[in-house]
Amino acid sequence: GESVGLHLPTLSVQEGDNSIINCAYSNSASDYFIWYKQESGKGPQFIIDIRSNMDKRQGQRVTVLLNKTVKHLSLQIAATQPGDSAVYFCAERTPFSGGYNKLIFGAGTRLAVHP
Amino acid sequence: EADIYQTPRYLVIGTGKKITLECSQTMGHDKMYWYQQDPGMELHLIHYSYGVNSTEKGDLSSESTVSRIRTEHFPLTLESARPSHTSQYLCASSEDRTAVGADTQYFGPGTRLTVL
Numbered sequence: 208g209e210s211v212g213l214h215l216p217t218l219s220v221q222e223g224d225n226s227i228i229n230c231a232y233s234n235s236a237s238d239y240f241i242w243y244k245q246e247s248g249k250g251p252q253f254i255i256d257i258r259s260n261m262d263k264r265q266g267q268r269v270t271v272l273l274n275k276t277v278k279h280l281s282l283q284i285a286a287t288q289p290g291d292s293a294v295y296f297c298a299e300r301t302p303f304s305g306g307y308n309k310l311i312f313g314a315g316t317r318l319a320v321h322p
Numbered sequence: 323e324a325d326i327y328q329t330p331r332y333l334v335i336g337t338g339k340k341i342t343l344e345c346s347q348t349m350g351h352d353k354m355y356w357y358q359q360d361p362g363m364e365l366h367l368i369h370y371s372y373g374v375n376s377t378e379k380g381d382l383s384s385e386s387t388v389s390r391i392r393t394e395h396f397p398l399t400l401e402s403a404r405p406s407h408t409s410q411y412l413c414a415s416s417e418d419r420t421a422v423g424a425d426t427q428y429f430g431p432g433t434r435l436t437v438l
Contacts, residue, residue, distance in 0.1 A: 251412070
């Protein structure tokens with residue numbers, strides 16, 4: 208069935224290092240992917256997205272890479288800061304019934320940034 | 323910053339009480355969603371709506387009900403709360419367009435519900 212899963216439930220990094228958060232998806236028909244950041248006590252916030260016709264997209268300190276061959280998505284955070292500590296979710300948009308699309312969320316990875 | 327609001331932010335109630343969690347958005351989005359999330363855990367879709375008078379059950383079975391009488395408002399109701407309903411409830415909305423990116427969901431801050 209359809210699923211979006213994360214390789215690591217918790218990632219600990221030192222402040223200033225680069226972080227890489229991974230995500231696997233199973234539906235090759237998914238055409239759009241999103242990364243969300245959820246800080247403690249808040250709702251998920253949109254970080255960056257990528258369409259399936261792209262391999263890479265860069266934002267401010269964040270880069271998303273998409274490898275459709277192995278159905279893998281990653282979020283890279285450069286020069287990780289304490290404020291980056293949060294749970295990160297990937298989500299894939301996949302065709303649903305009635306011509307609608309559906310967002311499927313992964314389980315989430317907790318990023319802990321240490322000074 | 324998305325304009326989607328949830329009230330109350332925190333709610334502690336006794337077993338058997340009827341509660342309604344409010345969710346409103348001012349973006350004119352047609353699609354709205356309710357998720358249930360335990361702390362530090364994944365999101366589970368419990369209800370969604372494609373527009374006024376449209377409500378559908380999500381992937382996770384829930385004893386709650388929803389209504390969509392107005393575009394901007396998508397309240398969730400529990401007729402008789404139980405301790406097993408203790409969780410965080412997140413509301414989200416998205417645009418109704420066919421363009422890629424239109425399904426980006428914008429989330430409210432959530433309601434943390436505790437049933438004693």
